[in-house]
Amino acid sequence: MSSTLAKIAEIEAELLDLPGIIEGAKDGKGRGRQVIAVARTCNLILIVLDVLKPLGHKKIIENELEGFGLRLNSKPPNIGFKKKDKGGINLTATCPQSELDAETVKSILAEYKIHNADVTLRSDATADDLIDVVEGNRVYIPCIYVLNKIDQISIEELDIIYKVPHCVPISAHHRWNFDDLLEKIWDYLKLVRIYTKPKGQLPDYTSPVVLPYSRTTVEDFCMKIHKNLIKEFKYALVWGLSVKHNPQKVGKDHTLEDEDVIQIVKK
Secondary structure, three states: OEEEEEEEOOEEEEEEEOOOOOOOHHHOHHHHHHHHHHHOOOOOEEEEEEOOOHHHHHHHHHHHHHHOOEEEOOOOOOEEEEEOOOOOEEEEEOOOOOOOOHHHHHHHHHHOOOOOEEEEEOOOOOHHHHHHHHHOOOEEEOEEEEEEOHHHOOHHHHHHHHOOOOEEEOEOOOOEOHHHHHHHHHHHHOEEEEEEOOOOOOOEEEEEEEEEOOOOEHHHHHHHHOOOHHHHEEEEEEEOOOOOOOOEEEOOOOEOOOOEEEEEEEO
């Protein structure tokens, strides 16, 4: 297992090169549990496959990761679940269900010795979805399948691969299509770069403040810089896609967009 830093879209990202996952990894074979435990902590997983025999290897790796609680390229099930002391199983569905009904839900929960709970199904859910929610130890991580050795296939085969979701074809030997891979990595990381502009100076485009896509308010930005900054915050001046005018005076609840420039004015 090795680690290195790589520059992706002007930010430094740590790349962990994990040993290959073999069949039985989730049960500890080939240090599999250690490898998968590290994978669970990552923001993005890249699975490198031989383009000449990708499907077999892809299925093995997916099965091992899923067996250890990783869910690739999927969102947590939209299911509300709350255990209670009494009252039995109360099932509420806000939309039609093709697989789960009251008896099925009761049967699944009984396997976990749960006989009193409120369950709310907010989307068409499966039994596996409910099990994931009950188990509660699942992690949902984006994944890119990197198909190597495209120099050994035809143009027609390459066209087909380009249509496969979450896949990027490359040739490591010839360094082909690395730009597409880096672009896809940036898209899947869902990060936002915010540049700072000290008063009376030009913006600093060399060291952006990086925020997760789900937390991009001015307050989030301030907390990333220093937790005391929000206490001294008066307003901010913002340049970029998130504002109508450049600059625009905004408050702490304003939502920033990628590559906005911000200047904080203190009290």
